[in-house]
Amino acid sequence: MIAQPANGRWVIWLTLLGAVVLHLVPLSENLRWWRPDFPLLVLFYWVLALPYRIGVFSAALVGAVVGLLEGGPPSAVALGAVAATVIILITYQRLRLFTPLQQSIMMALLLAFAYVLERWLEGFVGVAQSDIRFLFPAVTSAFCWPLVRGLLRGLRRYYEVT
Amino acid sequence: MFLKQNHLGYRLFAVLVLCSVGLFWWRDHAALGGVRAFATDVTGSLYQIAGTPARLWDGLGEFWVSRTALQEQVRRLEQENLVIKGQTQRLAAIMAENARYRALLNSAALVANEVMVAEIIGVTPDPSRHILMLDKGRSDGVTAGLPILGADGLMGQVIAVGENHSQALLITDLTHAVPIQINRNGVRGIAEGAGDLNTLIVRHIAATTDIKVGDLLVTSGLARRFPQGYPVAKVISVELAPGEAFATVHAAPLAALDKGKHVLVAGSDKPSLVVDTAQ
Numbered sequence: 001m002i003a004q005p006a007n008g009r010w011v012i013w014l015t016l017l018g019a020v021v022l023h024l025v026p027l028s029e030n031l032r033w034w035r036p037d038f039p040l041l042v043l044f045y046w047v048l049a050l051p052y053r054i055g056v057f058s059a060a061l062v063g064a065v066v067g068l069l070e071g072g073p074p075s076a077v078a079l080g081a082v083a084a085t086v087i088i089l090i091t092y093q094r095l096r097l098f099t100p101l102q103q104s105i106m107m108a109l110l111l112a113f114a115y116v117l118e119r120w121l122e123g124f125v126g127v128a129q130s131d132i133r134f135l136f137p138a139v140t141s142a143f144c145w146p147l148v149r150g151l152l153r154g155l156r157r158y159y160e161v162t
Numbered sequence: 163m164f165l166k167q168n169h170l171g172y173r174l175f176a177v178l179v180l181c182s183v184g185l186f187w188w189r190d191h192a193a194l195g196g197v198r199a200f201a202t203d204v205t206g207s208l209y210q211i212a213g214t215p216a217r218l219w220d221g222l223g224e225f226w227v228s229r230t231a232l233q234e235q236v237r238r239l240e241q242e243n244l245v246i247k248g249q250t251q252r253l254a255a256i257m258a259e260n261a262r263y264r265a266l267l268n269s270a271a272l273v274a275n276e277v278m279v280a281e282i283i284g285v286t287p288d289p290s291r292h293i294l295m296l297d298k299g300r301s302d303g304v305t306a307g308l309p310i311l312g313a314d315g316l317m318g319q320v321i322a323v324g325e326n327h328s329q330a331l332l333i334t335d336l337t338h339a340v341p342i343q344i345n346r347n348g349v350r351g352i353a354e355g356a357g358d359l360n361t362l363i364v365r366h367i368a369a370t371t372d373i374k375v376g377d378l379l380v381t382s383g384l385a386r387r388f389p390q391g392y393p394v395a396k397v398i399s400v401e402l403a404p405g406e407a408f409a410t411v412h413a414a415p416l417a418a419l420d421k422g423k424h425v426l427v428a429g430s431d432k433p434s435l436v437v438d439t440a441q
Binding site: 023025026056057059064065069071073074078082089129133 | 188
């Protein structure tokens with residue numbers, strides 16, 4: 001498994017870039033709190049599908065880019081993403097066997113875990129808002145997970161990404 | 163399998179060290195200045211890409227706009243321009259008069275500020291932050307700390323500058339505070355952001371202070387970040403709780419923080435549009 005040569009790496013990074021750009025699409029003031037977190041969802045998919053290819057370094061990179069775009073401390077977002085990625089790396093064999101519903105719930109929990117850690121670290125180095133709404137994207141993202149999973153699985157099989 | 167687990171341990175350790183160092187050094191460390199500027203430009207470019215469909219759509223709308231509507235608009239703008247020019251003429255005389263009075267009072271004349279128009283190319287996707295991405299950077303003369311103005315008042319300040327892009331923090335952000343004074347009587351205070359686009363909290367106003375609903379708050383010029391005299395907010399509520407030393411004062415920002423496509427960057431070195439009010 002480890003000796004397997006990498007193939008179609010560009011697909012992974014292109015989907016991540018697409019998710020990051022999608023993250024920036026302007027939304028109205030009320031909808032902004034519910035914006036699904038596509039960058040982390042796409043990252044989680046690739047960690048789950050190719051744990052030997054996409055790991056903690058990629059997670060830190062994606063997290064840092066998202067943090068920079070949001071204007072917060074990039075390391076805080078990166079550490080949140082890394083922590084969730086580690087959980088997936090340890091449990092991916094079990095996660096893959098979950099039903100879609102179970103996986104969606106798991107994604108919501110992983111995202112919520114990442115957000116809470118991120119908020120805690122932000123409070124550590126500055127001011128973090130005490131507003132429970134920061135957890136909303138975990139819920140909407142869980143609803144988007146089957147879509148993201150189906151789309152990325154199709155891409156992975158078509159381009160034989162390994 | 164065991165080898166792989168080990169691998170994860172080492173990688174995780176490296177990432178944790180990297181991120182922890184970044185967490186404390188990223189914002190202020192001098193050695194990272196170039197990296198920060200580069201990061202601002204990269205994020206600015208991503209914002210540009212994300213905003214392209216909306217821009218194309220707007221461009222299409224402009225392309226199909228009718229000739230009569232354009233003529234109508236030109237007429238309206240010409241009239242508006244005339245009115246504003248007339249007002250500016252009076253302003254020049256008043257500024258000169260004011261400078262003479264200030265000289266009589268032995269205080270320095272107010273520095274005339276040059277302003278530059280910047281386009282808002284994006285708003286942060288994180289709703290708990292109030293940050294704008296602007297399309298002007300170091301090459302246009304923008305530096306960190308310059309005030310951002312809207313048509314009606316102070317909007318915020320520049321916090322990160324790249325070569326061609328910059329980030330601005332709005333006055334309503336949770337981490338922002340601006341030194342203000344009441345225009346009516348000169349009482350000083352500090353207006354803090356509350357994380358809500360329509361509210362500022364004025365801190366440490368003693369219960370006996372003369373402050374009323376409707377008072378105009380302007381920048382006081384203390385702390386040397388914002389020049390004196392820019393309108394900031396209007397007081398919307400003053401609550402006096404018996405036994406409390408300070409009044410709870412809320413104010414509404416005057417600038418339309420969530421509307422419009424352009425902002426003014428005040429006091430830049432290389433203005434693309436000079437408005438010299440001290441002629």
